[in-house]
Amino acid sequence: MNKVAIIGKGHSRFGDRSEVNLAELSFEAVHPALESSGLTSKDVPYMTLGSMGVWSEEPLPAVVIAEYCGLTGAGLVRCEAACASGTAAVFNAYSVVRSGQADLALAVGAEKMKQIDTATVMEMIGRAGYYMWEFENFGMTFPAYYALHAVAHMEKFGTTEEDLAKVAVKNHRYGAMNPVAHLRHEITVEKVLQSCVIASPLKLYDCCPISDGSAAVVLASEKKVKELNIEDPVWIESMGFASDTANISKRENYVGLDASVKASKMAYSEAKISPADVDVANVHDCFTIAEIMAYEDLGFCEKGKGANMIRDGETEIGGKIPVNLDGGLKAKGHPIGTTGVSMLVELTKQLREEVKPSRQAPMKNYVALAHNTGGTGHYGFVTVLRR
């Protein structure tokens, strides 16, 4: 099978992007991704789009974006894996290059969530479990799903609301340094604790914002990397995948996400690394509890010790394993289908030591990990990158 590299990347500013439509927003990522690879849209035979796509008016967003960006004629598909749609799109493009069906592929993530009102967004994401048994009569919301986990984790391991708040404080600190982040202000533990309750015990500042944004990566085979004289490819060492039940009531427990555990084991094994080899990670922190569970599920610490990592600063620069140095979903923003692609753009920059020194992770092994979850651990993807 072919080795696959990231040879180009692009990223729009995240936030309220009501001044552009979905295709214009996507161009902001696709154009620099192609340009940084030394390619034009005509060179790319296959494009995948990560987009959940119920918030904006286009039912076939991949086609609309491809036309706008000059990719008409390329193979196209829209990939849905809820909040992991971006990684699902990368995985699809990666598979095409890895299997030798094409030497180049473009993976795009694009989502515009600000075109409809917040209550309707809450409705659409709340329906993303098992509709008949969890939404129709019980009105679950996305924060409520993670709140069920927060309550269970706090009960079992003594994790506190202050611990959760510290995750938000860390991610806002780094988000404030990231020019493409949606929320670029620092916050305090007090501010998090005093913010209004969304689904107890999760408060406003425990939750990621609703964002618009796009990101894109160009993937190439080893042969194409040589042919194009790419100086600094970042290799995709492995991509692990897994899933869990649609009905949350069928889960064994609520203190972690099995799909993250399974996907990470698969990714570590294929890349022949252990969690200790990872220099920098982006984990799925749609809610603060999600980041703490991710530390545990990905093996950065023992089960139940996630809160200690944030208390001891182990996931900041200077700690054992810096996490979410772009602000994470929490501060950078979470345009659902874009997130997975955005994580790989950030980690490619980290591996190439291209970000501001204030948020650059020190590199020892030049290994990075991206963890992207869809729904409440319904879909799980873990990607290992190496420079």
Place this chain on the structure above:
Amino acid sequence: MSEAPSLKSNRPLTITYNLPISKTTKFWKELKEGKVFATKCKNCGKLYFPPVADCGNCGSSEVEWIQLSGEGKLVTFTEVIVKPASFSKEPSYIVAVAELVEGVKVLAWLTGIEKEKITIGMKVKLEAKVVSDKKFAYEFVLA
């Protein structure tokens, strides 16, 4: 939504789904009688809640109906304060997951208790609930 120039679409979309229940009709009929049922695979013995017509575990479509005792213990819960659009007229509600003595877990509202008084592991009872004259659901109450 911001102040940037935009066109308001003139084509609003209202969707109401019809949810098929012909294969689980017994569940909804019994609910109306105040009973909550699960299904059990006659081939491999796996108990299902929510009820199913087919067993994903072994592939059999031979299932039997089992009435649940409703007795259970609270596993986790949350109070939903910021609600989805279609629940906007409801007061805040508590959603709980409890494990029933039969071994299945159920997600439903927990009513008749304030959030502050809820503890993990407390005993709860799953009961059928009349939502309106044509609609029936189920909820947890204190045991």
